[in-house]
Amino acid sequence: MALRGALDKAALWSRINSPWLVHFNSGSCNGCDIEILATLAPRYDLERFGVKLQGSPRHADVLICTGPVTRLARERLLRTYEQMPAPKFVIAVGSCSITGGAFHGCYNIVGDIGDVIPVDVYVPGCPPRPEAIIDGVVQLLTKLRASIARPGGAS
Amino acid sequence: MSPEADFLRISESVGPWVSGSRTAGHRLDMDTSAERLVPAVTAFKNLSWGYLSAITGLDSGTVEPSDGHIEVLYHFCRGPAVVTFRVKVPRGDPSVPSIGAPVPPAVLFERELAETMGVRVTGLPDGKRQFLSDDWPENVYPLRKDFTLESAAATGEPAPAVGSGEEPGTFIIPIGPQHPALKEPGHFELTVDGEIVTHASIRLGYVHRGIEKGAEDRSWVHNIYLMERICGICSHIHATAYVLGVESLAGVAAPPRAQAVRTVFCEMERIHSHLLWLGVAAHEAGFDTLFMYSWRDRETIMDLLEELSGNRVNYSVNLLGGVKYDVDTKAADSVRRGLDFLERRTKHYMKIVTSDESFLRRTRGVGAITYDQANLLGTVGPTARASGVSRDLRHEAPYLAYRDFPIRPVLDSRCDLAARFVVRINELFESYRMVREILDRMPAGELAVPAPRKVQEGEVISRVEAPRGELFYYLRSTGGVKPDRVKVRTPSLCNWAAVLSVAVGHKLADIPMILVGIDPCFSCNDRSITLRRRGSRSLENWSWEDLRAYGISYYAGGAT
Numbered sequence: 001m002a003l004r005g006a007l008d009k010a011a012l013w014s015r016i017n018s019p020w021l022v023h024f025n026s027g028s029c030n031g032c033d034i035e036i037l038a039t040l041a042p043r044y045d046l047e048r049f050g051v052k053l054q055g056s057p058r059h060a061d062v063l064i065c066t067g068p069v070t071r072l073a074r075e076r077l078l079r080t081y082e083q084m085p086a087p088k089f090v091i092a093v094g095s096c097s098i099t100g101g102a103f104h105g106c107y108n109i110v111g112d113i114g115d116v117i118p119v120d121v122y123v124p125g126c127p128p129r130p131e132a133i134i135d136g137v138v139q140l141l142t143k144l145r146a147s148i149a150r151p152g153g154a155s
Numbered sequence: 156m157s158p159e160a161d162f163l164r165i166s167e168s169v170g171p172w173v174s175g176s177r178t179a180g181h182r183l184d185m186d187t188s189a190e191r192l193v194p195a196v197t198a199f200k201n202l203s204w205g206y207l208s209a210i211t212g213l214d215s216g217t218v219e220p221s222d223g224h225i226e227v228l229y230h231f232c233r234g235p236a237v238v239t240f241r242v243k244v245p246r247g248d249p250s251v252p253s254i255g256a257p258v259p260p261a262v263l264f265e266r267e268l269a270e271t272m273g274v275r276v277t278g279l280p281d282g283k284r285q286f287l288s289d290d291w292p293e294n295v296y297p298l299r300k301d302f303t304l305e306s307a308a309a310t311g312e313p314a315p316a317v318g319s320g321e322e323p324g325t326f327i328i329p330i331g332p333q334h335p336a337l338k339e340p341g342h343f344e345l346t347v348d349g350e351i352v353t354h355a356s357i358r359l360g361y362v363h364r365g366i367e368k369g370a371e372d373r374s375w376v377h378n379i380y381l382m383e384r385i386c387g388i389c390s391h392i393h394a395t396a397y398v399l400g401v402e403s404l405a406g407v408a409a410p411p412r413a414q415a416v417r418t419v420f421c422e423m424e425r426i427h428s429h430l431l432w433l434g435v436a437a438h439e440a441g442f443d444t445l446f447m448y449s450w451r452d453r454e455t456i457m458d459l460l461e462e463l464s465g466n467r468v469n470y471s472v473n474l475l476g477g478v479k480y481d482v483d484t485k486a487a488d489s490v491r492r493g494l495d496f497l498e499r500r501t502k503h504y505m506k507i508v509t510s511d512e513s514f515l516r517r518t519r520g521v522g523a524i525t526y527d528q529a530n531l532l533g534t535v536g537p538t539a540r541a542s543g544v545s546r547d548l549r550h551e552a553p554y555l556a557y558r559d560f561p562i563r564p565v566l567d568s569r570c571d572l573a574a575r576f577v578v579r580i581n582e583l584f585e586s587y588r589m590v591r592e593i594l595d596r597m598p599a600g601e602l603a604v605p606a607p608r609k610v611q612e613g614e615v616i617s618r619v620e621a622p623r624g625e626l627f628y629y630l631r632s633t634g635g636v637k638p639d640r641v642k643v644r645t646p647s648l649c650n651w652a653a654v655l656s657v658a659v660g661h662k663l664a665d666i667p668m669i670l671v672g673i674d675p676c677f678s679c680n681d682r683s684i685t686l687r688r689r690g691s692r693s694l695e696n697w698s699w700e701d702l703r704a705y706g707i708s709y710y711a712g713g714a715t
Contacts, residue, residue, distance in 0.1 A: 025361075025362070026361075027361065027362045027363075027364055028362065028387070029362075029384045029385060029386055029387040029390075030386055030387035030388050031384070031387020031388075031390065031468040031469060032387065033387070034387055034388060034431065034468065035467070035468065037450070038450065038453075038454070038457070041434075041446075041447060041450035041451060041453075041454075042447050042448075042450065042451040043450075043451055043454040067362070068364065070288070070361060070362060070363060070364060071287075071288035071290065071291070072287075072288040072289070072361050072363065073361045073362070076361070101384075102380060102381050102384045103364045103365075103366070103369065103381075103384070105369065105372065106364045106365035106366060106368065106369040107297045107302070107304055107307055107365040107368055107369075108287070108288070108297075108363050108364050108365040109364055109365065126384075126469060127387060127467075127468050127469070129467065
């Protein structure tokens, strides 16, 4: 048991130092998606925080979502989320992912990201600036770091 | 040739099949019937005039569902001229024949018409849904006037399994809708024989939000902001196409300085979009160094856009009747400095994409769309121009300040991916030149004139050149504070037909490059669902449900 606890602690430590992100667009206009990419590009360089964007949800710790959720994308968003190994975290980027934004009330929108999967951090803006996205990621990491102190680790 | 002479020739050729025709400016509208549509379009096609730009459905919107009619508009364009065939069908039983035989690119537009407007298109191949979700109820059509959100409640119909129509011995590789590094979800099914793609199909609709319907519930002013959010890459050009249409309907003209400012933003947006594409395309080739460099340099133009408008992505420049922001001398100087830097960098990129041997091996002779294919399949924008098809509305049908500052269209006749790189990079140089010229000779005067809150009755077609090609807006007003119909046809929709047909015969590894060549920005995450299990010689088809259950149980420790 003691070994298991130590391993969990080591896993969380490495997760905080090197979280892997998977990106999913569930109906966004691309504005936020481009800004997420710009955040990873050299000017803003999110990789400074050890963050790596990669392809498969099966390797990811954090799901970074954009856009309102369209009827067709809802199922895919759920699948992507379910494929991620626990513990997993969700960052919702942009106004649409919070309320549906400019598309609120359009017939093919089922809701915002929080209606479909649990969200840990919301980043508002249309689209949020790269600095805001960095802040969102850092807030998530801070939350995780705080959970190390708590017995039982992260949720 | 002037449009009048063209229109006369067209009217003579299709005369027997049309019941009435009207000419106004650059538009020729011809009434025909469902029975006469195919012969009329065939006769028209034989003239080799223009290309099919869009199909618009209009609902007359009566209270009784069986009353009234639905009008289907087939818009053909060449340069500034638009020829429209109009077919009225009864609302109770709307049905038109498919014009896919004479005009192959019509099929995707007709599918959209059938799904959203509920017009039965007879003879339309491939019955799968393209835009609406699989759980969308039958016989509910969102663009009908009597549509209500309640009627569209999900039916609980599960999505059909991917690859269910698979022949034994072939593999279908599903690509998307979730992508590793990129933005737009779309779903491709590529049938492969070994490494070679033998069939390619596409499923759209993951980002279908229902904006055309949403626009009918919002005011003319409110819609500027909605249209700007159709695409976060070409936000300004959408708003510009929309305000140009509304201004022309309302009989308002933006002052010359406002038009110049709009043009500056159009070209700066093209610069950011092309640099973005260059990086994404390089990334698809596995050339991440170029991706990082071009995105670093792209920040220069993002800074300039922010300096001018306060925003990096949705600039919110347009008003009905003008613009919000001026470009003063100080801002103009920093734009010039930024462009000087970008021009130096772009020369370097041009050198890379034309001389780096390993990169050229990924692009030279790959994904060739011949001149005839590009012409026939109705491609637009840089994709068409890289195949030698001269389609650039800035040159052929100048709008805004392009009348006073002519653009030189960039063409390349090599047709392959390498040509698409060269065309887009040369367009960057052309955009730098344009922005500098406009800044040097910026017209003086007001930034905006007042525009009415209500827009007088009428219809208008507004076409502009977006970074990806021709953007088509059809607007109709019934004299109120809200539009009666807004139809948007974006350039990528025109380019799918061409790219899917050229994908066949290529190696699977080249497909991401070919897809990204038209600039829809795709990367792929392929998960084959046909498994050859160890110890078993037979192929097993797994549905998505099976695969999902397998994945979950595997990670929960249930699988051995």
